[in-house]
Amino acid sequence: MPRSRAASVAVIGAGVGGCALVAQLRRRGFRGPLSLWETGRGPGGRASTRRSRSDPALAIDHGSPLLNITAEAGPELLAPLLAGEWITPWSGLMALLEGESKLHIGRPDALGLGALYAGRGGMDHLCRGLLTLAEAAGPSVQAHYGTLIRHLEVGPSGAWRLLDRDGVLLAEADWLVLGSTLLAHPRSCLLFDWPEVPMARAAAALGDLQLDHALTTIAGIRWEARSNLLLVFDAERAIPWRSLPFALVNFDAAAQQRWGLRRISIQPLPDGRCVVVAHSSDSFAADHLDVYGSRSAAARMLALPPDEGREETVIEALSQAVVQCLAPWIDGVEVSSADSQLMRWGAAFPVPPGLPSELMLCSGSRVGFCGDYLTGVGFGRIEGALRSGERLADGLLQAGGVEGRRS
Numbered sequence: 001m002p003r004s005r006a007a008s009v010a011v012i013g014a015g016v017g018g019c020a021l022v023a024q025l026r027r028r029g030f031r032g033p034l035s036l037w038e039t040g041r042g043p044g045g046r047a048s049t050r051r052s053r054s055d056p057a058l059a060i061d062h063g064s065p066l067l068n069i070t071a072e073a074g075p076e077l078l079a080p081l082l083a084g085e086w087i088t089p090w091s092g093l094m095a096l097l098e099g100e101s102k103l104h105i106g107r108p109d110a111l112g113l114g115a116l117y118a119g120r121g122g123m124d125h126l127c128r129g130l131l132t133l134a135e136a137a138g139p140s141v142q143a144h145y146g147t148l149i150r151h152l153e154v155g156p157s158g159a160w161r162l163l164d165r166d167g168v169l170l171a172e173a174d175w176l177v178l179g180s181t182l183l184a185h186p187r188s189c190l191l192f193d194w195p196e197v198p199m200a201r202a203a204a205a206l207g208d209l210q211l212d213h214a215l216t217t218i219a220g221i222r223w224e225a226r227s228n229l230l231l232v233f234d235a236e237r238a239i240p241w242r243s244l245p246f247a248l249v250n251f252d253a254a255a256q257q258r259w260g261l262r263r264i265s266i267q268p269l270p271d272g273r274c275v276v277v278a279h280s281s282d283s284f285a286a287d288h289l290d291v292y293g294s295r296s297a298a299a300r301m302l303a304l305p306p307d308e309g310r311e312e313t314v315i316e317a318l319s320q321a322v323v324q325c326l327a328p329w330i331d332g333v334e335v336s337s338a339d340s341q342l343m344r345w346g347a348a349f350p351v352p353p354g355l356p357s358e359l360m361l362c363s364g365s366r367v368g369f370c371g372d373y374l375t376g377v378g379f380g381r382i383e384g385a386l387r388s389g390e391r392l393a394d395g396l397l398q399a400g401g402v403e404g405r406r407s
């Protein structure tokens with residue numbers, strides 16, 4: 001790597017992990033070229049907000065509806081995110097449904113422990129806030145949305161090369177960071193019908209045992225899936241939903257088995273409407289993995305033909321479960337008048353143990369990993385993704401991989 005210029009870093013994935021890394025690198029004084037590559041239309045990943053150009057008041061947190069910080073010493077990025085009002089303390093009430101119909105209001109599950117926060121005006125504001133912190137601390141980050149990185153390779157100069165599906169070179173950088181496991185996990189081959197895992201192919205030419213170890217570990221990570229039903233009620237029909245004494249219902253193991261649901265998140269909109277997002281159980285999603293939802297990003301990206309019959313069946317099954325399980329608390333609940341759509345998360349939650357922190361930085365091949373799939377506090381949650389970005393930034397700076405301010 002030439003010594004005369006700052007090293008460049010390319011980050012794949014503008015989820016919480018990738019955005020936290022970018023923010024923390026800049027806050028720590030790294031001034032080199034930083035690019036961020038994201039296949040979605042904006043930042044957020046699994047903590048994004050579905051918005052509509054034709055209906056600007058509509059905001060649906062279709063992945064994570066909030067974040068919880070469980071350790072006393074929160075991630076460093078939390079304070080500036082709060083100060084900038086990108087996130088705000090979440091004060092809704094949680095309930096736990098046990099078995100068929102035993103509801104405990106005020107009892108959280110593992111995703112509700114500790115201090116709770118939500119994006120202000122939508123969960124995507126968390127990542128937007130992180131990117132704004134980055135911009136405020138140093139040179140602009142080159143963010144590229146709507147761009148799927150398909151191929152990775154190391155060029156003759158030793159730089160990492162990022163290419164699109166047609167093999168067109170999009171960028172070269174000294175360091176590569178994977179803010180998602182997609183390019184390193186066999187699920188990419190199943191999803192896209194690719195002949196090989198892109199990162200494994202690139203690594204084969206490098207002979208870096210640490211990188212090989214990291215990639216084998218990532219390839220072995222199992223992911224829980226979710227099929228989420230998104231419902232939007234008009235102001236009149238929203239009244240019973242907005243009057244409920246809880247904003248989020250979690251389902252215990254027996255309730256998940258009974259209803260096929262893991263969670264119901266109730267999201268009132270400022271204009272009187274109400275969004276309800278029903279997250280399926282892992283086993284329900286596993287049984288319907290090939291039903292993406294015609295309005296989902298995956299269906300668009302894969303150019304899948306509509307499968308309205310099967311989609312309707314899944315929507316109907318989840319709708320009925322919502323109606324029946326909430327019947328004791330909502331008088332005459334019905335969902336047929338709601339605008340409904342399906343959103344499938346094929347890789348919603350990583351199953352422990354994940355990628356050990358000591359493998360997050362492979363200096364020999366100039367590769368870093370961040371995201372909720374790294375072991376440590378907050379694994380599988382936004383807290384873990386935030387912390388992983390911060391840890392990787394420190395690792396990159398301490399390893400002398402990239403240069404920032406001495407702290």
Ligand SMILES: Cc1cc2nc3c(=O)[nH]c(=O)nc-3n(C[C@H](O)[C@H](O)[C@H](O)COP(=O)(O)OP(=O)(O)OC[C@H]3O[C@@H](n4cnc5c(N)ncnc54)[C@H](O)[C@@H]3O)c2cc1C
Pocket residue numbers: 012013014015016017018037038039040044045046047062063064065066067068111147148149150179180182183226228279345347348349370371372373380381382383385
């Ligand atoms: C339904 C649901 C509910 C959840 N509820 C909670 C909760 O209550 N609390 C909580 O803390 N967490 C929750 N989570 C988990 C939380 O959303 C994640 O832990 C967190 O968002 C992970 O962030 P990340 O940056 O690690 O990964 P991601 O959000 O997955 O970000 C990775 C990004 O990389 C992009 N990408 C991948 N490959 C490529 C490529 N080749 N080219 C370009 N871009 C690429 C993806 O599009 C994505 O945007 C929930 C998740 C889901 C799905």
